[in-house]
Amino acid sequence: MGRLAARLLGGLALLAAGPGSAAPPVSATAAAAAAYTVYAAGDIARCKHPDPRWSGAAATASLVEGLLRTDPDAAVLSLGDHTYPHGTAAEFARCYAPTWGRFRDRTWPTPGNHEYATPGARPYFDYFGERAGKGHYSLRLGSWLVISLDSNLSGAAHAAQLDWLRAELARQPARCTLAFWHHPLYSSGGHLGPGRMRDAFALLHAAGADIVLSGHDHDYERFAPQDADGGLDRARGVRQFVVGTGGAYATPFLQLTANSEVREASYDGVLALRLLDGAYEWRFLPADPARVRPGATPDHGRASCH
Secondary structure, three states, X not given: OHHHHHHHHOOHHHOOOOOOOOOOOOOHHHHHHHOXXXXXXXXXXXXXXXXXXXXXXXXXXXXHHHHHHHOOOOXXXXXXXXXXXXXXXXXXXXXXOOOHHHHHHHEEEOOOOOHXXXXXXXXXXXXXXXXXXXXXXXXXXXXXXXXXXXXXXXXHHHHHHHHHHHHXXXXXXXXXXXXXXXXXXXXXXXXXXXXXXXXXXXXXXXXXXXXXXXXXXXXXXXXXXXXXXXXXXXXXXXXXXXXXXXXXXXXXXXXXXXXXXXXXXXXXXXXXXXXXXXXXXXXXXXXXXXXXXXXXXXXXXXXXXX
């Protein structure tokens, strides 16, 4: 897996201008000095599988584990729906722990709707402990501000989260900002948008944030930078990725949503992001490269922060 991981990641630090690229290449020395790598996916462990060692979650976990072994500073962002169908303690123990749980101490999570199938998502918060925060939290990865939000909230709880987000963006101004939560605002998949979190997306857009990561739809989709009303904004917009390809099961695209640039729903994988000083690079890594259509190249690119 070490050789496979290296081959899949090959050249990520030195991506040539790819789809959506908006900045000139940086030198190998500068990229290595400034980069912080994260691997992201959601919709992970489906407990219906009789043996988690042979599940889709096991395949993506093996990919991520090999990549983490080559970079002790890299981290994982899990995008919700860690277990199926009910987010119970038994599911975390029997399905998630043997797969993605192998790197729990390097994972920064956000909760999905299946976690809340158990009241209060209690097993999720118990399993991740301090890393789950109160459902929302922020951290610094290199020069980047990274924010996790709970997209399952409503009413007063969601309003309080928005107040926290507003204050956090003012307290920690950063040229480069990434936010992640479970439900995508925009999607061409089974949960057609506009979805939840438009108000959070608007706050991030106003603050000059660069990336939002979500799951929920079991596919990979990349959108052009846009605002919270679906308007294309290549100068100041937020680029949203849907990465619901952690291993649960694939779901199809239903229609083409405006500003969708890349879509893939035929194999599982993870999104590798290199968070540079003033820029970022991305590459979608398939869990099984043999599933990639002959002649096709998994999505990759590079862009500058605002």
